[in-house]
Amino acid sequence: xxxxxxxxxxxxxxxxxxxxxxxxxxxxxxxxxxxxxxxxxxxxxxxxxxxxxxxxxxxxxxxxxxxxxxxxxxxxxxxxxxxxxxxxxxxxxxxxxxxxxxxxxxxxxxxxxxxxxxxxxxxxxxxxxxxxxxxxxxxxxxxxxxxxxxxxxxxxxxxxxxxxxxxxxxxxxxxxxxxxxxxxxxxxxxxxxxxxxxxxxxxxxxxxxxxxxxxxxxxxxxxxxxxxxxxxxxxxxxxxxxxxxxxxxxxxxxxxxxxxxxxxxxxxxxxxxxxxxxxxxxxxxxxxxxxxxxxxxxxxxxxxxxxxxxxxxxxxxxxxxxxxxxxxxxxxxxxxxxxxxxxxxxxxxxxxxxxxxxxxxxxxxxxxxxxxxxxxxxxxxxxxxxxxxxxxxxxxxxxxxxxxxxxxxxxxxxxxxxxxxxxxxxxxxxxxxxxxxxx
Numbered sequence: 058x059x060x061x062x063x064x065x066x067x068x069x070x071x072x073x074x075x076x077x078x079x080x081x082x083x084x085x086x087x088x089x090x091x092x093x094x095x096x097x098x099x100x101x102x103x104x105x106x107x108x109x110x111x112x113x114x115x116x117x118x119x120x121x122x123x124x125x126x127x128x129x130x131x132x133x134x135x136x137x138x139x140x141x142x143x144x145x146x147x148x149x150x151x152x153x154x155x156x157x158x159x160x161x162x163x164x165x166x167x168x169x170x171x172x173x174x175x176x177x178x179x180x181x182x183x184x185x186x187x188x189x190x191x192x193x194x195x196x197x198x199x200x201x202x203x204x205x206x207x208x209x210x211x212x213x214x215x216x217x218x219x220x221x222x223x224x225x226x227x228x229x230x231x232x233x234x235x236x237x238x239x240x241x242x243x244x245x246x247x248x249x250x251x252x253x254x255x256x257x258x259x260x261x262x263x264x265x266x267x268x269x270x271x272x273x274x275x276x277x278x279x280x281x282x283x284x285x286x287x288x289x290x291x292x293x294x295x296x297x298x299x300x301x302x303x304x305x306x307x308x309x310x311x312x313x314x315x316x317x318x319x320x321x322x323x324x325x326x327x328x329x330x331x332x333x334x335x336x337x338x339x340x341x342x343x344x345x346x347x348x349x350x351x352x353x354x355x356x357x358x359x360x361x362x363x364x365x366x367x368x369x370x371x372x373x374x375x376x377x378x379x380x381x382x383x384x385x386x387x388x389x390x391x392x393x394x395x396x397x398x399x400x401x402x403x404x405x406x407x408x409x410x411x412x413x414x415x416x417x418x419x420x421x422x423x424x425x426x427x428x429x430x431x432x433x434x435x436x437x438x439x440x441x442x443x444x445x446x447x448x449x450x451x452x453x454x455x456x457x458x459x460x461x462x463x464x465x466x467x468x469x470x471x472x473x474x475x476x477x478x479x480x481x482x483x484x485x486x487x488x489x490x491x492x493x494x495x496x
Contacts, residue, residue, distance in 0.1 A: 135325030154256030164206025177207035205469030211433035212241035394435025
């Protein structure tokens with residue numbers, strides 16, 4: 058059977074399961090089970106499926122995720138995270154799309170603390186969207202900004218996915234974390250500009266509401282009190298990795314400990330908040346790992362049937378200018394990102410893409426940053442982006458459809474692609490900071 062026919066059959070079955078209302082994780086598992094039986098020799102395939110499920114959640118690179126989630130849970134359960142939101146909001150005044158800007162600012166900040174776009178989406182979506190909807194914000198200006206900013210967890214260090222990419226591509230991890238910093242901040246700025254402009258042109262999407270005037274002295278005091286101390290946590294997350302004192306798992310653990318200590322000194326740490334944080338972490342972690350179980354094995358079935366190799370081979374055999382080849386490679390990854398989760402894409406394509414990049418003279422740091430941005434796009438790309446399903450899972454039942462989520466995230470997908478072209482034509486945005494480390 059041709060690989061493209063297999064592709065149509067697999068995704069046709071998956072879409073059918075979604076249409077009839079089967080939960081996302083179980084839809085993936087159903088397709089995986091049928092695929093294992095038909096393609097992997099019956100009972101032997103089922104045994105292999107069980108082994109794949111175990112392997113998909115027993116990777117060392119996934120260990121920081123519960124710690125990152127615990128950090129976010131503690132910050133919100135103890136009130137520390139709310140204080141950060143309020144402090145950011147005080148500086149914004151009556152800007153158009155104020156709550157959407159708060160969502161992007163908070164998402165950018167918590168990207169440093171979470172390292173997981175799925176975790177950021179679930180956390181920010183459950184906490185911010187209800188309040189935004191009460192104030193009349195449309196899905197485009199509530200769900201969209203949160204999905205966009207939560208994806209920054211992939212582009213702003215520390216990022217487990219970025220660290221894994223650097224390891225798979227044999228790129229120095231410290232240099233790579235520094236290389237993605239400017240692109241990540243630039244993406245956040247693009248989101249902010251878009252929100253302000255659209256809110257000004259279409260005010261009904263983000264209605265204005267009364268905001269109390271806050272003295273400058275109060276803004277400065279709250280910033281010093283609630284935001285600057287979190288620089289300690291940021292150092293525990295980033296400094297430990299960049300200085301070579303520990304692994305991402307160790308830095309995540311230190312970050313969680315630092316968050317607990319800060320919450321204690323702010324007076325919000327109680328036995329109830331600890332219990333709620335632990336149970337919240339357990340629920341979110343189970344949700345994330347269930348998604349990983351389904352999507353990872355799904356990617357393995359696609360690889361076995363030759364779908365992935367077929368798509369990559371078509372692009373790699375074209376004879377064009379290196380810049381055109383680069384754009385075509387990214388287009389192939391964008392297409393794969395519509396159907397597969399980033400980890401599977403990287404595991405299957407990096408062994409092919411990195412030699413191609415080397416043969417064309419592409420700087421591996423620059424090429425890796427562009428691929429990572431592509432992987433961040435994959436987390437919010439319809440129809441199967443993991444963050445889209447994470448957002449749906451934390452919304453009240455029947456309050457929003459997947460079509461609404463697809464529409465809301467589309468402008469932010471476009472902005473990601475705009476940044477990709479900026480990085481392609483201006484490599485110095487990725488290479489300038491790493492060049493300072495070698496001087």
